[in-house]
Amino acid sequence: MIDQRVHMENIQEQVRVFAPATVANMICGFDILGFAVDAPGDEVTMTKVEQLGVRITSIKGDDGRLPLDPDQNTVSACAMKVLEDLGLADEFGIEIELVKHMPIGSGLGSSSASTVAGVFAINALLGNPLTKEELLPYCIEGERLACGHGHADNVAPALMGGITLVRSYEPLDIVALPVPDGMYAGIVFPHVDVPTRDARQLIKDRVALKDAVVQWGNVAGLIAGLYRNDFALIGRSMQDVIIEPVRAILIPQFAEMKEIALSHGALSFGISGSGPSVVAITQSEEAAQTITQEIKKHLDQQEIDSNTYVSAVNTQGPRLLD
Amino acid sequence: MIDQRVHMENIQEQVRVFAPATVANMICGFDILGFAVDAPGDEVTMTKVEQLGVRITSIKGDDGRLPLDPDQNTVSACAMKVLEDLGLADEFGIEIELVKHMPIGSGLGSSSASTVAGVFAINALLGNPLTKEELLPYCIEGERLACGHGHADNVAPALMGGITLVRSYEPLDIVALPVPDGMYAGIVFPHVDVPTRDARQLIKDRVALKDAVVQWGNVAGLIAGLYRNDFALIGRSMQDVIIEPVRAILIPQFAEMKEIALSHGALSFGISGSGPSVVAITQSEEAAQTITQEIKKHLDQQEIDSNTYVSAVNTQGPRLLD
Structure with a gap:
């Protein structure tokens, strides 16, 4: 029926x-x-x-x-x-x-x-x-x-x-x-193979309570920062003490990419999903452009191909074409 | 100097x-x-x-x-x-x-x-x-x-x-x-001895990641609920899957008190700090009054003395007297 x-x-x-x-x-x-x-x-x-x-x-x-x-x-x-x-x-x-x-x-x-x-x-x-x-x-x-x-x-x-x-x-x-005004993501996808299933399996079933407390403090700070449009709070809250230390091992040049991002004005930098893409959160399109270009340049030197994407948060979701 | x-x-x-x-x-x-x-x-x-x-x-x-x-x-x-x-x-x-x-x-x-x-x-x-x-x-x-x-x-x-x-x-x-308008706490202190140090020692050093994820989802929901003044979201977010299952064991009649609170309109109910005090979060002073009275009545029947307190969130903090 x-x-x-x-x-x-x-x-x-x-x-x-x-x-x-x-x-x-x-x-x-x-x-x-x-x-x-x-x-x-x-x-x-x-x-x-x-x-x-x-x-x-x-x-x-x-x-x-x-x-x-x-x-x-x-x-x-x-x-x-x-x-x-x-x-x-x-x-x-x-x-x-x-x-x-x-x-x-x-x-x-x-x-x-x-x-x-x-x-x-x-x-x-x-x-x-x-x-x-x-x-x-x-x-x-x-x-x-x-x-x-x-x-x-x-x-x-x-x-x-x-x-x-x-x-x-x-x-x-x-x-x-809420989506803060002017929040941008600079994304780099390095062409290295990290299947989602493997990335998940690396993560331990149990975590230290003290790390979990740090993590939920940061989650709380991030949510508050989004509502307050407070980029400083957003930036200092977007830190991952539980998953990143494990998954970053699978991503070549992760530490170097993070340093490049933070030294070029990223509010925060980390892994997108289960990787290997990485993301820099910035307060301007220009910063996201600079960061992705600098990271790509660095990866080129390491002979790692990559794609880069710069985008505001997409508030619409899917859309009809034509 | x-x-x-x-x-x-x-x-x-x-x-x-x-x-x-x-x-x-x-x-x-x-x-x-x-x-x-x-x-x-x-x-x-x-x-x-x-x-x-x-x-x-x-x-x-x-x-x-x-x-x-x-x-x-x-x-x-x-x-x-x-x-x-x-x-x-x-x-x-x-x-x-x-x-x-x-x-x-x-x-x-x-x-x-x-x-x-x-x-x-x-x-x-x-x-x-x-x-x-x-x-x-x-x-x-x-x-x-x-x-x-x-x-x-x-x-x-x-x-x-x-x-x-x-x-x-x-x-x-x-x-x-932010403090949501009309949020009240109904607190009951049952006269049973649960020293803070013991209550902390019961908690395990490591927790299941899946429980930690539930917990930080709830923390995020609570913060969003506070900013949105959304009592339904606040209520369903204020659940503790990590600490309460361990500490509640130390508090006689915990399950019974929780049932009384939830059946009398509490948005949420749990342990205050390391206990033994318990707290019901409500959307009105009246509900908090009813809940604390009903819990006290129940504890009286169990021959457990208790103090009850009903209060809005105190937004001022300390104050000068006189």
Whole structure:
């Protein structure tokens, strides 16, 4: 039975959607904080067709690494689930083209960007029967399929935009946090391989209580700083004493990159998600530009290729293209 | 040499000061959060005398448990340190009367209230040469003398008033947090003995990372809730999965008291500081009254004596009496 929120006259023939990369953890908030950026991101074109089922017709930009099997690919699997839940799976089918404008395994929420683009696209195609809050559980399930764990610290900011707090998973409780005026992220993705699963496995199951206290003091300081638009407080709060000491070992030149960032005016510097991308938080676009250029120059000298991105916090989340 | 901030003509002959009890931890923020209440609290009368040195002439309300030795008592020791640092120790002496209007070892920051009353009083007696920020390190040293560790989660709110975050100790970084309109605390002190040192020793040195993540998600939610004046978010964030499960064992009837509080409209309920006092956070004075009365009634049935206190958050901190 077709869900009453669907109005057949609102269903589109085709939509094209961009969804953004995200910086999970925000340095001090492991597994709870994240923010969206303007670029990079992924693009999904979704077309309504007569033949039932959801198919991926092409994936570009993934170097052949992502599955075309619609049950295995997070974009198609999530779209299918939405279709089924709204009672539309027997009405028509969907064809998907995915263009990845961002590296896979970079620590920038690559799978999340695809998932969110797909979920946002199917909803847009159907005339937006679901709210973003209703779309989020589909995105979390997509993350589970793509990464083996249903975290929300990338999909929440990718879908909602801005800076998000995942306060709790059961029940799911997402809090939108204020975005300070003029906050920029300078991101560098060094071309070294640090798979998410390995990066997670390095982290110990138990941590020193005294470190945990430092960490939640910093988390509290960061949240207060965001509300106060207090960049000094934000900067001194964005320090990670628990995850960074372990994960930074996997990232060549981490200490050198951090020194470059801090000596060029970064408020804070750390790992984006599970790395190897790193992020400098700055109070201006210019500082973020300088920092990413200086880090790239340094990595070039070490013969490490890299991509750089400079972006304000993306407060919109996914958007329709065209 | 007398510090240039001291103006001899502003020095008073006598001051009388009240400093408030405090609820450290605020349930989810172990060692970093705390708030001040209107009552109970401690009272210090400080008198300038010719005879050099700082002496305690009387302590009331302590059942003879506190040291009169001026080097051992936090009130006199802190006052002496302020006098010395301002170059006044050779100019005149101080006599102190301390009246404790609150139980010792209750988890309500008893030593902090005395320390803060003393430090605030000596500063007031000297014509307020020091700011509250400058007074705080003296209070932390006083805590070290009284409790064996220099924590700030009681002295910071007792001195600053309101809700405070101790983001960091080195360097000391105290953040004043907003106080939501109409937030009340219903406090019950059951007369059972849980010394602070024992309560701390029960806590394990290492905690599960997954619990730490839940805790800093809750800390983040609480801070956001305070800024948003969002009592629902405050309530669901004020949960402690790390300390309460251990310390609650030391507090008879804890589970029963929690059930009474939550079933009578408490947003949250937990241990104040290291206990045995417990605190219900409510959105009205009436709810806090009802909860404390119902808990007291229950404890009476169990033949456990108790004191109850209902208070708004005290945003002022210490104050001059008379």
